[in-house]
């Protein structure tokens with residue numbers, strides 16, 4: 561078995577992918593299966609627990625952060641989730657331990673996860689609080705289950721100090737910006753939510769929603785209008801005390817930001833466990849990407865050589881990834897950090913791009929000696945800025961020498 565070097569490295573995070581859903585949502589590009597048999601869930605859990613055990617016992621400290629996502633981790637049930645939480649807290653308390661859950665899976669018996677304080681953060685996939693839009697997305701949760709889940713968040717937060725986050729979607733066909741505002745109002749009124757992830761709906765290749773779009777049965781919200789939606793909603797979240805720290809993420813305070821995602825955006829080491837789970841970690845001087853094969857049976861029956869794909873990331877790939885995640889953050893690119901990580905000087909290497917940006921986009925960007933970042937209107941054009949910076953990186957020869 562190839563044990564990730566990160567497994568014995570103390571500053572590391574862990575992502576666990578639970579590949580089961582009640583019903584596949586039409587927009588979802590993630591690897592997950594609906595209607596899996598109890599036997600398949602059991603086999604998956606046994607394989608997962610075995611792998612986690614091996615990893616935990618090769619480490620001398622707890623993971624910095626843990627995130628159980630999916631899929632719908634709630635489908636593992638409270639007992640199995642608790643078993644995982646206990647195991648991962650065995651080498652010391654995990655600083656931030658998040659479980660993602662669909663509203664209908666947040667049943668009474670899940671309380672133990674939070675009352676034990678082994679799980680510190682709950683992320684609920686709400687997406688919308690309007691039956692019409694839930695239907696467009698083909699979400700399995702009913703509105704009443706979602707409202708009930710929201711009410712539980714207030715209870716968990718008040719009683720156990722659990723940090724609560726919700727995922728919300730906007731720009732759903734036929735949706736009005738007022739609909740999302742009403743969703744935000746309900747979330748604030750009915751729950752205790754310190755963190756909101758707000759995404760605009762995308763039509764990913766291979767999803768049913770993309771098929772519906774190409775068959776003409778859906779009319780997407782026009783791009784210009786999508787930008788207007790986002791600006792209005794970003795303003796509204798700010799007015800209500802949620803501060804944007806990444807293009808899609810808003811938090812009431814610095815302390816309630818998602819540390820796990822911040823570590824990911826800072827390219828800190830993390831490993832991914834389960835089918836389709838991705839991890840990136842150092843092995844000596846090399847940076848390794850480990851990706852789980854998207855097949856539950858392979859995960860349950862094969863060894864690591866077959867169920868994970870290992871590849872070494874080139875310096876070019878690392879720079880591209882750094883640009884991709886950093887430009888989405890409000891804090892932008894820390895030039896000193898960039899220069900420490902890579903054998904090129906940010907301001908010198910990108911001087912042509914920076915001059916052009918200053919001329920054409922000076923009002924929506926900030927470029928100082930130490931930092932380059934996009935202001936709010938710049939974030940709306942984030943993909944174009946990423947492309948602009950990526951362009952000269954493609955021409956570099958690899959490996960890059962210091």
Ligand code: SF4
Pocket residue numbers: 580581582583584585588589590592630631632662685
């Ligand atoms: S519940 Fe989540 S993971 Fe499952 S299909 Fe829906 S969006 Fe995808």
